[in-house]
Amino acid sequence: MILKIEFENFFSIRNRIRIDFRAGNINTALARELSHNVIEWKGVPVLKAIGLFGPNASGKSNILKAINFCCRLILDSHLNNEGVVFNFEPFKFDGWKDKPSKFLIDFVCDDVEYEYSFELTKNRILSESLYHYPVGRRAKVFVRGTNNQYSFGTGIFSKPTDVVLNTSDKNLFLSRASSMNRELAQKLYRYFMNQFLLGLVNVNEMMVLDSFNTYKKVILKALEICDTDITDIEARKEQIYAPAAVLGQVEVKLVDVLKFKTFHRNQKDVMFDMDMEESDGTRKLFQILLRLLDVVKNRKGIMLDEFDQSLHTRLADFILDLIHASESSQLLFTSHNTNLIDVKRLRRDQIVFVNKSEQGVTEVYSLYDFKDFRENMDAEKGYIQGRFDAVPYVDSSVSSIKQLLEG
Numbered sequence: 001m002i003l004k005i006e007f008e009n010f011f012s013i014r015n016r017i018r019i020d021f022r023a024g025n026i027n028t029a030l031a032r033e034l035s036h037n038v039i040e041w042k043g044v045p046v047l048k049a050i051g052l053f054g055p056n057a058s059g060k061s062n063i064l065k066a067i068n069f070c071c072r073l074i075l076d077s078h079l080n081n082e083g084v085v086f087n088f089e090p091f092k093f094d095g096w097k098d099k100p101s102k103f104l105i106d107f108v109c110d111d112v113e114y115e116y117s118f119e120l121t122k123n124r125i126l127s128e129s130l131y132h133y134p135v136g137r138r139a140k141v142f143v144r145g146t147n148n149q150y151s152f153g154t155g156i157f158s159k160p161t162d163v164v165l166n167t168s169d170k171n172l173f174l175s176r177a178s179s180m181n182r183e184l185a186q187k188l189y190r191y192f193m194n195q196f197l198l199g200l201v202n203v204n205e206m207m208v209l210d211s212f213n214t215y216k217k218v219i220l221k222a223l224e225i226c227d228t229d230i231t232d233i234e235a236r237k238e239q240i241y242a243p244a245a246v247l248g249q250v251e252v253k254l255v256d257v258l259k260f261k262t263f264h265r266n267q268k269d270v271m272f273d274m275d276m277e278e279s280d281g282t283r284k285l286f287q288i289l290l291r292l293l294d295v296v297k298n299r300k301g302i303m304l305d306e307f308d309q310s311l312h313t314r315l316a317d318f319i320l321d322l323i324h325a326s327e328s329s330q331l332l333f334t335s336h337n338t339n340l341i342d343v344k345r346l347r348r349d350q351i352v353f354v355n356k357s358e359q360g361v362t363e364v365y366s367l368y369d370f371k372d373f374r375e376n377m378d379a380e381k382g383y384i385q386g387r388f389d390a391v392p393y394v395d396s397s398v399s400s401i402k403q404l405l406e407g
Helices: 029-033 060-079 160-165 173-179 183-195 206-225 280-297 313-324 379-384 398-406
Strands: 002-008 017-020 038-041 044-047 049-053 101-109 112-120 125-132 139-144 150-152 230-246 249-264 271-273 301-304 330-335 351-356 362-366
Touching: 002 060, 017 060, 017 362, 049 060, 049 313, 060 101, 060 173, 060 183, 060 301, 060 330, 060 362, 101 183, 125 173, 150 160, 160 173, 173 183, 206 230, 206 249, 206 280, 206 313, 280 301, 280 313, 313 330
Parallel strands: 049 330, 049 351, 301 330
Antiparallel strands: 002 017, 002 101, 038 044, 101 112, 112 125, 125 139, 139 150, 230 249, 249 271, 351 362
16 A cells, blocks of 8 residues: 655656655544545554645646656666656756656555655656665665665665666666566565556557456446446457557557447347447446456555546545445545535545645645634535635636627
8 A cells, every 4th residue: 555655846846745645633523434434554544545636737637647757667767778868847947957856655565664765857866765664663675875875774685786787877776676586676566567556548458358357247236336227348359450660660550459339228239339329427437447446356556637527426426435445445536526525525634635836836735734624614615715725716707708808
């Protein structure tokens, strides 16, 4: 599970931002009713879901983009060679473009807590460290200093010098160590590859077929709960012409794709094409269920940007209920759906606001930070009224729009 993620100097994010899944100390009757929103791990309460709410361009997507960048670098940086420029932009104002960007992720793998961090510029990795808590106390696995000096904990990595010699300033040591078959690095690499998912999958890719076959009955039951009249879904392999890279050239060739056909309650012998004939909401729900059921069944984590777009608010509620009904899966999401800002559904520390200051800096704070907020208040109404700042001010009166059109 994820305990916390921190990052700074990444697009609109200037100062260090923390997304903290460790639950706050909320001992109210309402919080106790929402006990299923929390995982207990070694006496530490951990949130199953966190929602990011705020106006357009406040930086919600940049937060998910920062986490995606961090995880992708762990998975891919061992492939980097000379000349690589890292694909991000630092905060551009007040000289921050010349400062390093920093990332930290605190997570649990195989029931052990790990704290991994690194800092870099667009052209090189400057430092990196990994600590673990094997017996509840922080211990060093390795530290990579700004002058490419390394130190290691005792007896954890075999032949670490060999890995160092093969790690350039374009590679993370953790990524390189995994590619060189170091056991601990491989275990953590698999965690980021398999356990913390970075979004939805394309349902037309053949790789989806195994998940569909595994969860088909549950998907149909979920669609029934969500009041669709779909009674059956079939997956079929089809071939289409698509551009493909062959020896550096782009050619059009036949490729295998997955197509889903649906059948409805009224006439069960009439087939519909999922891509062409089902609603946006049904297609989106199907795509989410394919991914989310794997997350829930296998105790994984996932982050979704505007996960409820095209979905009725009751369906968004169902997806959150699916996460909260799980044993230990986690969801980080962004949304513009103010109906979700409800302390009867989400704890105060699960409702996180994202705002942008006059200096163009993304700021993050939770409803839990507002100590004068009482749980008998209407959080959604307070948000819309601007009490928590993270709501767009739009002068959309008829008179102001007339002035705009006349100008």
